[in-house]
Structure formats: C-alpha cells, structure tokens
Amino acid sequence: MSDTSRTPEADAKHVIGIDVGTGSARAGLFDLTGRMLASAKRNITLFHEPGSMVEQSSTEIWAAVCAAVREAVSSAGIDPASVMGLGFDATCSLVVLGEGGKPLPVGPSEDPNRDIIVWMDHRAVPQAERINALGHDVLRYVGGRISPEMETPKLLWLKENRPEVFDAAWQFFDLADFLTWRATGDLSRSTCTVTCKWTYLAHEKRWDGDYFHQIGLGSLADEEFARIGQAIVEPGSALGRGLTAAAAGELGLKPETPVAAGLIDAHAGGIGTVGTGAGPQANLAYVFGTSSCTMTSTAEPSFVPGVWGPYYSAMVPGLWLNEGGQSAAGAAIDQLLSFHPAAAEARELSKKAGVPLPVLLADMAARKAGRSSDAVTLAAGLHVVPEFLGNRAPFADPHARAIIAGLGMEDDIGSLVSLYVAGLCGIGYGLRQIIETQADAGVTIENIVISGGAGQHDFVRQLLADASGKPVIATKAEEPVLLGAAILGAVASGLFADVREAMTTLSAVETTFLPSEGPIPDIHHKRYEGFKELQALARKLRIDG
Numbered sequence: 001m002s003d004t005s006r007t008p009e010a011d012a013k014h015v016i017g018i019d020v021g022t023g024s025a026r027a028g029l030f031d032l033t034g035r036m037l038a039s040a041k042r043n044i045t046l047f048h049e050p051g052s053m054v055e056q057s058s059t060e061i062w063a064a065v066c067a068a069v070r071e072a073v074s075s076a077g078i079d080p081a082s083v084m085g086l087g088f089d090a091t092c093s094l095v096v097l098g099e100g101g102k103p104l105p106v107g108p109s110e111d112p113n114r115d116i117i118v119w120m121d122h123r124a125v126p127q128a129e130r131i132n133a134l135g136h137d138v139l140r141y142v143g144g145r146i147s148p149e150m151e152t153p154k155l156l157w158l159k160e161n162r163p164e165v166f167d168a169a170w171q172f173f174d175l176a177d178f179l180t181w182r183a184t185g186d187l188s189r190s191t192c193t194v195t196c197k198w199t200y201l202a203h204e205k206r207w208d209g210d211y212f213h214q215i216g217l218g219s220l221a222d223e224e225f226a227r228i229g230q231a232i233v234e235p236g237s238a239l240g241r242g243l244t245a246a247a248a249g250e251l252g253l254k255p256e257t258p259v260a261a262g263l264i265d266a267h268a269g270g271i272g273t274v275g276t277g278a279g280p281q282a283n284l285a286y287v288f289g290t291s292s293c294t295m296t297s298t299a300e301p302s303f304v305p306g307v308w309g310p311y312y313s314a315m316v317p318g319l320w321l322n323e324g325g326q327s328a329a330g331a332a333i334d335q336l337l338s339f340h341p342a343a344a345e346a347r348e349l350s351k352k353a354g355v356p357l358p359v360l361l362a363d364m365a366a367r368k369a370g371r372s373s374d375a376v377t378l379a380a381g382l383h384v385v386p387e388f389l390g391n392r393a394p395f396a397d398p399h400a401r402a403i404i405a406g407l408g409m410e411d412d413i414g415s416l417v418s419l420y421v422a423g424l425c426g427i428g429y430g431l432r433q434i435i436e437t438q439a440d441a442g443v444t445i446e447n448i449v450i451s452g453g454a455g456q457h458d459f460v461r462q463l464l465a466d467a468s469g470k471p472v473i474a475t476k477a478e479e480p481v482l483l484g485a486a487i488l489g490a491v492a493s494g495l496f497a498d499v500r501e502a503m504t505t506l507s508a509v510e511t512t513f514l515p516s517e518g519p520i521p522d523i524h525h526k527r528y529e530g531f532k533e534l535q536a537l538a539r540k541l542r543i544d545g
C-alpha cells in the first residue's frame with residue numbers, strides 16, 4: 001500500500017480481485033501498489049426453503065461476476081489489456097453441475113437454476129452428526145467435529161435425499177473452484193477449499209479414501225475423486241491457459257489473462273491483512289461479514305477442540321491454520337434488530353440516510369456515547385448471546401440458539417441503539433472466547449486484523465477491541481478481501497515471486513484500536529462472565545428439555 005513503489009510501469013499494470021460472498025459478487029481493480037482504483041458490486045439472489053435450506057444459482061453468480069468486473073474496469077477507465085491477472089475468492093457453497101456443466105437442482109424445488117447449496121444452509125445437520133459419531137481420524141484436522149456447513153455432510157445429504165442428482169453430477173465444486181473452472185476450463189481445485197471444507201489432507205497431499213467409505217460416500221473414492229478434485233494446487237497457481245476466449249468475452253478482458261487458483265472468502269481477507277505489522281503469526285485475521293471467521297497461523301500444527309484445522313498451507317503457504325468463527329455474525333445483528341418495535345422506523349431512517357441499518361445505529365451510538373468505548377454503558381443491563389445459527393467455535397454446536405436478556409417495555413430508537421450495542425458486545429465476547437480457547441491450547445496472538453463488510457466502521461472496531469481485550473488493526477486497504485483475491489492474480493501473473501512476498505508488500509497498518517483503559521475493561525470482564533453463564537444456562541435448559 002505504500003506509494004514508494006509506484007513507477008510508470010507499475011501504474012500501467014493492474015490486477016483484479018473478485019469476491020463472491022453470501023449476498024453479493026464484487027470486483028476490485030488494483031494497481032501494483034495495492035491501491036484499489038475502482039470496485040463494483042452486484043447482489044445475488046438467495047432462495048430460502050423450510051428446513052434451513054438456502055440455495056443459489058451458479059449461472060446468476062457468474063453473470064453477476066462478469067457485470068461487476070466490466071463495471072470496475074470501465075469506471076477505472078483503464079485499458080482491459082493492462083489487466084495482468086485475476087484472483088477469485090468465494091464463500092464455501094457447494095455447486096453441483098451435470099454433464100457439459102449443466103446446472104442440477106439441489107433441492108425440492110426441482111429448479112435447475114438452484115444448483116448451489118449455500119454455505120450457511122443447515123440441511124445436513126443429521127448427516128454431520130452421523131459422521132461425527134464415527135469419530136474418524138480425519139476429523140482431527142477439522143477441530144474434532146465436522147460442521148454441517150462443510151461439503152462432505154452436504155454431499156451425503158444429496159446422496160441420501162437426491163440420489164438421481166448425486167449420480168448425475170459431473171462435478172461437485174466449492175464455489176471458488178467453480179469460478180476458476182468457469183473462467184479457465186481448468187478443473188484444478190485450490191488446496192484452500194478442499195483442505196478446509198472437503199477433508200483433503202494437504203500436509204500429506206492426499207484424500208483419505210477410508211473416510212469416504214466409512215461415511216457412505218465410498219463411490220467418490222472408488223472413482224478416484226474425479227468428481228471432487230484430482231489436481232489440487234496452491235492458491236495463486238496459474239490455471240490452464242488463463243481466461244478462455246469465451247470467458248474473456250463475458251468479462252470484457254483479454255483471452256489468456258492469467259487466472260489464479262482461488263481462496264475461500266475469509267482466507268482472502270486473511271491474505272489481504274495478516275502480512276501487516278508483526279506478521280502472520282502475531283495477527284489473527286477476523287473477517288466480520290454475514291458470518292465471521294477467525295484465522296490464526298502457526299508454524300507447527302495445533303489441535304484446538306472446536307476450532308477447525310489445523311489445516312496445512314490453507315491460507316499462508318507453509319503455515320498451519322486454525323479457523324474459528326461465528327455461523328451468524330452480521331446476520332445475527334440483522335436478526336436481533338429485526339425483533340425490535342422501532343426496527344421499521346429505523347429502517348426508514350437508514351434508507352433516507354442511504355446507509356445500512358447497522359451503520360446508522362453505529363453512527364448513532366458513537367454520537368450518543370461521545371467516546372466509542374463509553375457506548376458499552378448504553379447497553380447496561382442488556383445482554384445478548386447472538387448464536388442465532390448455533391455456535392461454530394469453540395463449541396461446534398449447531399443447535400445452540402441466541403439469548404437476549406434484560407428487555408424492557410422501551411420501544412424507541414434509543415433502545416434499539418442499546419440493543420445494537422449489546423449485540424455487538426456479544427459478537428466481541430464470542431471472539432474473545434475463541435481467542436481464549438486457542439490460548440489454552442497454546443496458540444496465542446497479539447493483534448486482531450479486521451476485514452469484512454461489518455468490520456469497516458471505526459465504532460465496531462473500537463467496541464471489538466474493548467470486548468475482546470486485544471488491539472484491533474485496520475489496514476490501509478479499503479477492501480482487504482478484494483485485495484487478498486487480487487494478490488492471487490498478481491502472483492499467478494508472475495508480478496510477485498509468491499503469495500508471502502505479495503501479502504507483505506501490499507498491506508500496511510492504517511489504525512490500531514487499542515482496548516480502552518480505566519473502568520471499561522472491568523465492565524467488559526463482568527459482561528463476558530455473564531455471557532458465558534448465559535451460554536451455559538441455555539445449553540443446560542436445552543439438555544433438560
């Protein structure tokens with residue numbers, strides 16, 4: 001991000017990062033100093049069905065990607081031929097394609113345009129539970145328990161509930177790998193996706209056929225993993241001959257522009273941030289979006305119960321990764337706010353102000369408190385455990401549910417602001433709990449580096465620093481996730497020797513939000529203790545019926 005490296009030659013070359021989150025596809029066009037010159041976004045449709053089913057269309061997503069890339073290139077006013085490379089990241093949704101790349105319907109709608117089981121979809125909870133009961137050794141590398149959000153439980157659901165679709169499938173892709181295949185025709189999978197979500201053992205460079213046989217997906221092993229990935233390459237590796245002529249036409253770019261093997265979206269946020277300051281092993285990447293992820297890098301493998309991994313080389317090449325997170329984070333805040341009597345009125349205000357509702361409330365809380373750290377007093381007596389979609393880490397408990405304690409009869413916007421602050425504190429305490437659980441297992445960190453749509457507000461950053469007790473670093477990149485994807489494109493095109501060199505060159509600290517001193521830490525300490533007690537009580541109530 002420093003301007004010192006700018007030269008006319010660097011100014012004439014560009015790279016594009018493409019990020020497909022749960023709600024949108026975005027493209028960012030960068031110069032070779034890591035400065036984003038333009039970005040564009042297209043929303044994508046989510047289809048909800050009873051039974052925690054959430055589906056999407058790969059055709060729509062590809063069209064959204066193409067439109068976003070075209071708009072970013074044209075609004076930057078650059079020559080498309082100056083784009084030297086492209087990188088993709090995406091949320092870990094499962095894409096199911098039949099022969100010739102034809103979309104296949106993954107759910108009861110029978111609509112082939114619904115060919116994606118979205119990451120947040122929880123239809124495979126029973127399958128995940130059965131897999132976990134088998135206790136296969138492979139599970140040691142996913143924190144001891146497979147999550148229903150991961151791909152093998154979802155594949156098992158398909159085999160059991162949609163056998164004709166399972167049998168007809170030509171390829172099962174993680175969304176990032178689908179995108180790179182769509183762009184290049186290359187079927188290689190990224191080490192990142194298959195290690196983190198499909199049980200590939202990157203440290204041994206192999207799938208475990210026995211695991212697939214035991215869980216009931218032996219056919220995938222018998223066919224030598226041809227439908228889930230035979231060629232597995234490091235993120236940033238150049239794929240095929242770059243963009244095919246057809247994809248280049250759709251994206252408005254030059255055929256054969258290098259395309260990199262991709263990353264999971266959270267991991268792109270990690271690559272876009274953890275190279276900064278004290279470097280990858282001191283920095284925990286916190287990607288705060290619809291859901292949240294905590295990404296911690298270590299030189300040796302660390303086994304932390306309830307925290308995914310250790311995954312070898314899944315984010316920073318050559319390091320091991322522990323990945324925790326919250327299944328609903330921004331989405332939990334959205335859900336929390338929707339219950340309040342003043343929600344509709346506040347939404348109108350946010351529309352008028354042209355900002356999302358949580359941003360309006362963060363602005364209001366910051367103004368009301370004077371100093372962001374003091375806003376915790378607005379939430380006095382109000383406690384939220386925001387686990388609307390279960391506890392991903394450190395309990396690996398998809399059945400956990402949210403708790404709101406301390407509600408009164410207030411129905412004004414001021415009390416909605418208080419509820420927002422309490423919800424955000426709850427997100428911060430969940431983060432603190434993951435950091436403490438990792439520290440108990442010997443994995444310590446110094447800082448949190450933040451990215452993701454919900455992590456962009458200074459008020460949010462300060463409150464998370466106070467609630468977690470760790471400094472929160474914001475990097476110079478306006479959009480670290482897009483930068484992480486663009487870094488892959490830069491590596492694939494040979495502009496940097498490798499991902500490590502690119503990530504340390506292109507990211508820099510902008511602001512560090514230190515945990516507040518004085519009475520604030522004690523308030524958070526007490527609230528955090530209350531958070532853990534509420535969590536434990538809810539677990540007990542559930543077990544007792």
Ligand SMILES: Nc1ncnc2c1ncn2[C@@H]1O[C@H](COP(=O)(O)OP(=O)(O)O)[C@@H](O)[C@H]1O
Pocket residue numbers: 020021022023024288289290291329330331332333334356358359362452453454455457460
């Ligand atoms: N200031 C904020 N406070 C809390 N949540 C926020 C804030 N700003 C955005 N969000 C939430 O962040 C989520 C969007 O995150 P983003 O990273 O843009 O999306 P995605 O996860 O689809 O990539 C939404 O749930 C949104 O309501």
Ligand SMILES: O=C(CO)[C@H](O)[C@H](O)COP(=O)(O)O
Pocket residue numbers: 020021022023090091092093119196264265266267288289290291292293323325
């Ligand atoms: O698997 C993931 C990270 O490992 C998911 O892709 C990520 O958590 C989803 O992000 P979002 O819900 O913010 O789109």
